[in-house]
Amino acid sequence: MHVTMKSALAAIEAARKEAVKLKTQMCIAVVDSGANLKAFVRMDDAWVGSIDIAIKKAKTAVYFGMPTGEIGKLSQPGGSLFGIEHSNDGLITFPGGLPIVDEEGVLVGAIGVSGSSVENDHKVAAAGLKVVGICDLPQHPWRT
Amino acid sequence: MHVTMKSALAAIEAARKEAVKLKTQMCIAVVDSGANLKAFVRMDDAWVGSIDIAIKKAKTAVYFGMPTGEIGKLSQPGGSLFGIEHSNDGLITFPGGLPIVDEEGVLVGAIGVSGSSVENDHKVAAAGLKVVGICDLPQHPWRT
Amino acid sequence: MHVTMKSALAAIEAARKEAVKLKTQMCIAVVDSGANLKAFVRMDDAWVGSIDIAIKKAKTAVYFGMPTGEIGKLSQPGGSLFGIEHSNDGLITFPGGLPIVDEEGVLVGAIGVSGSSVENDHKVAAAGLKVVGICDLPQHPWRT
Amino acid sequence: MHVTMKSALAAIEAARKEAVKLKTQMCIAVVDSGANLKAFVRMDDAWVGSIDIAIKKAKTAVYFGMPTGEIGKLSQPGGSLFGIEHSNDGLITFPGGLPIVDEEGVLVGAIGVSGSSVENDHKVAAAGLKVVGICDLPQHPWRT
Numbered sequence: 001m002h003v004t005m006k007s008a009l010a011a012i013e014a015a016r017k018e019a020v021k022l023k024t025q026m027c028i029a030v031v032d033s034g035a036n037l038k039a040f041v042r043m044d045d046a047w048v049g050s051i052d053i054a055i056k057k058a059k060t061a062v063y064f065g066m067p068t069g070e071i072g073k074l075s076q077p078g079g080s081l082f083g084i085e086h087s088n089d090g091l092i093t094f095p096g097g098l099p100i101v102d103e104e105g106v107l108v109g110a111i112g113v114s115g116s117s118v119e120n121d122h123k124v125a126a127a128g129l130k131v132v133g134i135c136d137l138p139q140h141p142w143r144t
Numbered sequence: 145m146h147v148t149m150k151s152a153l154a155a156i157e158a159a160r161k162e163a164v165k166l167k168t169q170m171c172i173a174v175v176d177s178g179a180n181l182k183a184f185v186r187m188d189d190a191w192v193g194s195i196d197i198a199i200k201k202a203k204t205a206v207y208f209g210m211p212t213g214e215i216g217k218l219s220q221p222g223g224s225l226f227g228i229e230h231s232n233d234g235l236i237t238f239p240g241g242l243p244i245v246d247e248e249g250v251l252v253g254a255i256g257v258s259g260s261s262v263e264n265d266h267k268v269a270a271a272g273l274k275v276v277g278i279c280d281l282p283q284h285p286w287r288t
Numbered sequence: 289m290h291v292t293m294k295s296a297l298a299a300i301e302a303a304r305k306e307a308v309k310l311k312t313q314m315c316i317a318v319v320d321s322g323a324n325l326k327a328f329v330r331m332d333d334a335w336v337g338s339i340d341i342a343i344k345k346a347k348t349a350v351y352f353g354m355p356t357g358e359i360g361k362l363s364q365p366g367g368s369l370f371g372i373e374h375s376n377d378g379l380i381t382f383p384g385g386l387p388i389v390d391e392e393g394v395l396v397g398a399i400g401v402s403g404s405s406v407e408n409d410h411k412v413a414a415a416g417l418k419v420v421g422i423c424d425l426p427q428h429p430w431r432t
Numbered sequence: 433m434h435v436t437m438k439s440a441l442a443a444i445e446a447a448r449k450e451a452v453k454l455k456t457q458m459c460i461a462v463v464d465s466g467a468n469l470k471a472f473v474r475m476d477d478a479w480v481g482s483i484d485i486a487i488k489k490a491k492t493a494v495y496f497g498m499p500t501g502e503i504g505k506l507s508q509p510g511g512s513l514f515g516i517e518h519s520n521d522g523l524i525t526f527p528g529g530l531p532i533v534d535e536e537g538v539l540v541g542a543i544g545v546s547g548s549s550v551e552n553d554h555k556v557a558a559a560g561l562k563v564v565g566i567c568d569l570p571q572h573p574w575r576t
Binding site: 293296324326327328329331332 | 434476
Binding site for chain 1: 289320321322323324
């Protein structure tokens with residue numbers, strides 16, 4: 001199951017509004033459950049370098065079915081997943097990427113945001129997620 | 145000068161409507177004059193393989209300030225640009241990518257479309273372009 | 289919807305038997321509808337270079353929902369899709385890749401085979417496909 | 433000398449059974465002594481991001497003839513191999529990859545597993561290895 005275009009655009013629009021409220025300029029990406037890009041918007045004056053980070057955050061969140069920041073906790077020096085960022089053509093493991101889980105507990109995609117502090121990135125991603133789903137997957141086994 | 149977010153989304157929406165009219169499912173990308181992604185939408189059931197092609201068509205159109213199909217005429221075996229597709233991490237040189245030139249003759253970005261025949265791809269790109277500019281650059285020197 | 293592990297392994301086993309019958313050594317790959325690898329086998333003495341080709345054939349077939357050889361007809365010099373192989377990190381557009389479509393007409397994945405002549409590659413892919421689905425998608429709109 | 437297809441599939445099947453026993457969903461890869469993919473299976477609902485990690489763990493284990501976790505001890509900040517993950521198109525240096533050494537002490541391939549905690553990944557890899565060899569190479573010089 002995949003996030004629909006309509007949902008992806010609704011998530012991006014809600015995220016964009018939050019970004020405006022926070023007086024930030026963001027790149028906002030939505031990928032489907034196969035980690036393939038579904039929709040993307042770069043606000044005017046957002047960092048060019050955030051394009052790839054927003055997309056990679058969304059991909060990372062769907063790759064492992066969890067918020068990107070959770071992976072980052074485990075990938076620090078000495079952590080159990082140190083260096084995981086070298087996989088999958090590059091992961092981004094700090095906050096700003098959230099899985100999109102539908103009402104039946106199915107992972108249907110993810111949203112990734114980049115352009116400000118990670119706190120703001122996370123807030124904007126959460127605002128986008130809120131209108132289309134939640135980010136908590138049920139305990140394994142969950143379905144894709 | 146760059147295409148604004150507002151213009152990019154307007155172009156995508158106009159293109160999407162044309163795609164619906166043609167009963168096709170398209171990926172539609174807009175890049176700015178630096179060939180960096182500005183906005184993107186994948187319609188439901190559009191080919192997954194078209195994501196990259198739509199983006200590459202938009203990039204290709206802005207890289208050289210001309211419709212992708214024009215480059216493709218020159219990149220055939222024996223042609224003066226044979227093999228140019230190997231540059232810039234991969235070009236797409238068949239129709240479906242159009243520069244976006246504003247009313248002052250400035251290249252501000254490009255639109256790229258993929259998902260059906262190249263004729264349909266071109267039509268959809270043209271419909272998107274129409275609401276935000278033209279694709280004909282003035283003779284060199286032109287500004288970016 | 290995605291091809292299951294069980295179906296992917298069944299397809300590979302049927303393909304492998306056909307390869308033995310043809311006295312060939314093949315690489316056989318199955319990807320899901322997101323073009324992500326599901327299962328893979330390299331027969332003993334199969335070409336090392338066929339690993340990537342088999343996987344790329346499977347990806348190519350799912351990217352565009354059609355047999356790889358069909359794309360190859362359109363990507364010849366002068367053809368409407370000339371150079372499409374430069375997209376998606378490299379396509380393989382000669383025969384040997386087939387979409388897997390389930391009984392409800394949904395594209396659930398693809399099988400890709402490499403290791404002998406393209407005729408043999410195609411036969412082996414077809415033998416694998418046969419036990420898990422068909423390769424003909426209904427007319428658009430089809431679902432992924 | 434290379435791991436045979438039969439051995440690779442036997443290792444994967446044994447690993448898969450261990451994964452089921454642990455109530456996990458794993459990606460399991462086997463590469464030969466040239467670090468080229470021999471066989472691969474992704475269990476249903478395994479993380480999409482684990483495909484590449486399982487393969488990279490197997491490659492990493494064969495690249496250096498040791499368990500991936502051993503390399504990870506040396507690649508921490510300040511360690512003698514800090515940053516080695518940047519080589520070979522990306523290494524994964526936390527546990528879950530084990531060399532496959534045959535009864536004559538020859539490195540014939542490696543198994544890589546990803547999809548759960550590194551402890552579980554390691555257990556599943558070890559279960560796969562057990563049916564086809566050991567992971568301890570004799571002191572240098574050893575043969576490939």
